[in-house]
Amino acid sequence: MSPFEYAPAPESRAIVDIASSYGLFINGEFINGAGTAYKTINPATEEVLSEIAEGSSADIDLAVKAARRAYAKVWSKMPAAERGKYLYRIARIMQERAREFAVLETLNNGKPIRESRDIDVPLAAAHFFYHAGWADKLEHAGLGSAPKPHGVVGQIIPWNFPLLMLSWKVAPALATGNTVVLKPAETTPLTALLFADVCRQAGLPPGVVNIVTGAGATGAALVSHPDVNKIAFTGSTKVGKAIAREIVGTKKSVTLELGGKGANIVFDDAPMDETIEGIVNGIFFNQGHVCCAGSRLLIQENVHEEVLERLRHRMSQLRVGDPMDKNTDVGAINSAAQLGRITELATAGDNEGAQRWSTPCDLPTKGFWYAPTIFTGVTQAHRIAREEIFGPVLSVLTFRTPAEAIEKANNTPYGLSAGVWTDKGSRLLWTAARLRAGVVWGNTFNRFDPTSPFGGYKESGWGREGGRHGLAAYLKQGEQA
Amino acid sequence: MSAILTRTALLRSTDHDAIKQFVLALPAVDQVGAEGRAAMLATRSIKTSSKVYAIDKAISMIDLTTLEGADTQGKVRALCAKAVRPDPTDSTAPSVAAVCVYNDLVGIAREHLDSIGGQNVAVAAVTTAFPSGRASMAVKLQDTRDAISAGASEIDMVIDRGAFLSGNYGKVFDEISAIKEVCGDGEKRAHLKVILETGELVTYDNVRRASWLAMLAGADFIKTSTGKISPAATPPVVLVMLESVRDFYAKTGTRVGVKAAGGIRTAKDAIKQLVLVNETTGSDWLDPTLFRIGASALLNDLLLQRQKLSTGHYSGPNYVTLD
Incomplete structure (x- = not known):
């Protein structure tokens, strides 16, 4: 246990006056x-x-x-x-x-x-x-x-x-x-x-x-x-x-x-630390309850082990728990029904042979909770690569060439968002132009602004x-x- | 990740071309992303028991610094007294890690610290023609030897930013290696802190490259700044340096320290630095042997906050001592 455990820092609820x-x-x-x-x-x-x-x-x-x-x-x-x-x-x-x-x-x-x-x-x-x-x-x-x-x-x-x-x-x-x-x-x-x-x-x-x-x-x-x-x-x-x-x-x-099943594409020259942050933000922001979540991670095969090792390390630092605590990173699932849907699809991932890894954390006993989870060894044929989970569950796939990345990213009935991680401007533009998605983020994810149109293919x-x-x-x- | 390699095995050769190739092949840093991550970590809310821990930890990590042309022996003695006992009204306040002075004041600092029971407080000397580093190698080496023979157990050297920015990474590497040799080896060596002067390197890519150069050449610590250039120890710069030491440890099994110096003036700033450490390298680095804060005014704000936590109310500037 870290000697620098953050003491609870709860936001006061006194400011709201909820009627009965x-x-x-x-x-x-x-x-x-x-x-x-x-x-x-x-x-x-x-x-x-x-x-x-x-x-x-x-x-x-x-x-x-x-x-x-x-x-x-x-x-x-x-x-x-x-x-x-x-x-x-x-x-x-x-x-x-x-x-x-x-x-x-x-x-x-x-x-x-x-x-x-x-x-x-x-x-x-x-x-x-x-x-x-x-x-x-x-x-x-x-x-x-x-x-x-x-x-x-x-x-x-x-x-x-x-x-x-x-x-x-x-x-x-x-x-x-x-x-x-x-x-x-x-x-x-x-x-x-x-x-x-x-x-x-x-x-x-x-x-x-x-x-x-x-x-x-x-x-x-x-x-x-x-x-x-x-x-x-x-x-x-x-x-x-x-x-x-x-x-x-x-x-x-x-x-x-x-809905969406956004592809987050990581090329081998990506700025690695910021990419890991972007992957985490792409899928664990708002417990993954995001229609444009980067729920399919496509990693270039020559760096996928390094990316996954860094990702697991980063995920083990996520602070899951009381949403009112100012230091919490991942809060509660919105409803029992949604928790059921997430659990059902994740179980399908297990049954179809993907490998599950979750942030080691204690979940509260009351309320609806799901630990941040990644599935590796996922293929295009798996349900967790095709269906929207709408929860903190990431499906990891690999690709070998830029063309294969585009093919896999576009091989979905959805087309809301995508992300591209590369230090090379020309590759970023080449990729973005070929993605059939309403929003393509370059070296960032889940950024919103009222001036920017948002919507789907x-x-x-x-x-x-x-x-x-x-x-x-x-x-x-x-x-x- | 790949197997643990020794520091020297990482670099196939100390040939200048090999060094350049290595440094240029490091993963890029995305500016927006790095600044975003640092900004997010700055929102951590450190309260009650964790604040008590952080304030004392930050005090124990300070290199209490005076680097002025106007420094005198009297000024250095006063600094030493404060370093050993930062709060004269409260003996539970920890000593700082070191005092940091110019070369010619090392002797008086060591002598005075020893005479007042401050044997555990180190003396750090800035050398190698600090702050600009514009002198011949012979002068830089002699500068360092002088400091060590006067009793400095820590050497804060500057890199040749001109050489770095012109792409002569080999020269930077060779200089650090040469100073490292002067610092010696083994337990009794002088600890080498390599100042990157990130405000002059400007880009985060450069910060990462300079961090690796220094670590490969044998730095015990990598340090952000001289304190003479602004910006200095900004949170994203410290973040990128912490990521570098974390990755270096994963590859070599060697823990290199980080010293954030310049611009950290308030307890809040210092606690943000500790959060960066905690969530980047992990808590192993929350120790004066692996993380330092170079500062002067910061200590008084930490003491004010410390008094507030123990008494429940704020005092004022007349209740902490002048440096």
Whole structure:
């Protein structure tokens, strides 16, 4: 044991005030829903945090009507610069209440406080700042001289980055003049409900943002509501396909941000220490609950032993445990269901003959936990090389030539992200140009910025979020307009 | 990894071409990645019992330094007294590792330390025409011999940055080897710290190359800076040097120390350095024989924090002694 064991450094939860129950945020007010309530928990301890209303189809109808009214009477008539002011105001309030958001996110999601504090919350505020600037400059975005909003947008977001995904959705929608009905993920509603309070604090006109909590049925009611003009969804490919089938034949627009099985390609001339950090960040960031995770590691065969030795050494230093401790690197799995899915796929890896190695660590007895794990000896034919695990499990494969690396990286139904590690600029560009992935990171991984478009090829989704490309998804262009 | 090799077996030959080939084949450092890793480790939150440990550990790792033209015997005596007993009101505060002075003040430092019970505090001398290193080899060797005969048990030499930057790695290697020879061998040798002056090498690739050159030529320690050039011991520079000693140990079984010198002024900075050590080389290096901090003002901030931890409140600058 190291003589320099870090003493517990827990973030205080005193800053958050969690109500014993929450209603639905419709037309600027919290109301009791027509549906039943369900419990939301802290996945690190299984402690019940609050009771959440399950939105019914009647509630969704109420929310869509509020959004339509706000769109027709207020938001579409407001000068664009005024819209921008609201976004700036929201962004500033999010920064002022950053600690509150970070603590609440960690409590409800299980991610380490270091990540929610240093990544999720600052990026979420940055998305509002960035889009606030666009609000009165849309005619200069290269999307036609007078691009028009869709109207009422239905948005469904996942549990892996609850607040950040909310801001990826809500900020561009509001900046472009749409009004919103948002359904947060079933297991992580709390920061969205705090965001509802921020909307009130910012004086946002009632009905511009409506938040209806619930599970799959609530989301389905939102997708099928006839008065919703556009659907924006982030989540699994399975649900994404169901949404696509549902809206076929309607006039609804749709953007989908779905699953991935990102390849992280390590060439033999890679900057080795930083590559190891990048591999760790690629798959163990946010417990691997990242759609663009670098979950397939492709190592050039002539250096693969050295890379793996360094990787195991680095992984043995990961600090797994209490997400509220400021020194924790890897937190809790978000739900029992997700833990079951990870365990099932990892067992398939064992059965198919891959070799498992995990960070030696003591896992807490309460809550949902999975030790950071790598599988070596994985081939393209293994399930763990093909299916999205969405957990802290890395599949390691090797390649011999750059062409083989490209072939293997692209040999997947997904196409969301990829990473390339090499000290040679020409090889980096050559590789990036051939990867069929929406985002290619060079000598880094899991970096996000509101100015940079994000989205997938193939089964990883339709459309882009962020940057100028992301604005296009919320504006009618050409014949649509 | 490959089998353990001796320091000399790693280099097939000390021929200048072979040295250059070796150094240029080292893995690259990605600047953004290295700085990102150092920044992430800077967020570690060291509290309560671990803070107590870190503060005393940091004090025991200090090379308490004065390297001014205005240094006098009186100034050096005062420094020695502080080195042995940093906090006159609290005898539980550990002594520092060494005092670090110019060549001509080594004798008085050793004599005074011995006379006040500071036999366990080493005297380190900066030599080889410190800080620029611009002198003939004969002068650099004599500079080092002088320091050792006056009682220095640690030699802080500078490398020839001009030779390094012009690609003459062989010359740098030969100079370090020659000084190492003067320092002697075995238990009683003078410990050799090789100052890379990373602020003049500028890139992290250069820091890694210079680290390996020094280790291959026999350095006991690799040291960031003279303290005369800024930037000095920045966290990413120390990180890259720690990675180098970690890799060198894996290949040779020899543990080389790291000395971070220059720009570390607060207890917080020092604790960040200890976190870098803990999470890069591992805790074996959390020892004055393998990690040092070259500083002067730092000691007082560590003492203030130490008093705060034991009494529960902050005192002020009048409750710690002037150097």
